[in-house]
Amino acid sequence: MEKYSIEGTPKTPSINFDLNGGILEVKGRSIPENSIEFYKPLVDALDKYASAAKPATTVNVQLEYFNTSSSKCILDVFKKLEGINKGGSAVTINWHYEEDDEDMLEAGEDYQAIINVPFKMIMVNE
């Protein structure tokens, strides 16, 4: 298998998905007008990964901003991860938020309440 990576832009995050290592990293801003189009390749890569998932999968999400259009797509990504977790790969989602960003912490807790995968809330200093 391989890697799926894309560079970040002012409106979209960088994505680094190491399918061999079982590590997915999403970092930056996610505020595109059309989020479905942006997240489709990642959802496809997760589908591919699901058929040969590693024993453990680590997901690092470190977003500075995300819009409500992205929030649905991020949920779709997490639902894929929920399936992968059920399928036998131990998934952990590390949700990073900046010290003063209570809204981002709350957003992580919203996902935690919906998705049946272990979440870790990680505070980062600016």
Added chain:
Amino acid sequence: MDVFDIYDKMERNNILLSFKGEITSDLLTSILQIMENKMDNMQEEPKMKKKVYNVLVECLQNLYHHLDEITEVDSEKIRSAIFTIGKMDNKYSIITGNYILNENINGLRNRLDEVNSLSKEELKEYYKKVLNNGEMSLKGGGGLGMIDIARKTGEKLEYNFLEIDNKVSFFTLNIKVSNQQN
């Protein structure tokens, strides 16, 4: 046109940025960049800066998505919208205005009234419900925008519909962002 009158009104209302015209994706990228720079220059505190930025994204993308709906029906003049961003007494105000088809008014009004009727805790639950079960529209977050704005600002959504003719009205939304929340 009395330019001084426009200038004076903007000055008195402490308008930081104002735009009238067609809302494109590139325009939004630029506007967000400008506002971010302005807030940096004003040495806005990071927490406030994030809140304003988040709410601005939702407000402006609302405009962007809804302009599409109306173009199918009417002429070019209707493609344009207006927004202003101001700051007074440590409170930001984001005001948007756009045309809306009269037939869509009731649906929107009901959604806004529903959001306005909810407490902070209820908004959190409502957000999760819509996020998890709501229909994802091809464009936006399927109604999450207004809930998110209300949640992040902790303020009621102030709005108005001004009837223009039997087909369209002008919808204005007035959002306040202050630091008292949370």
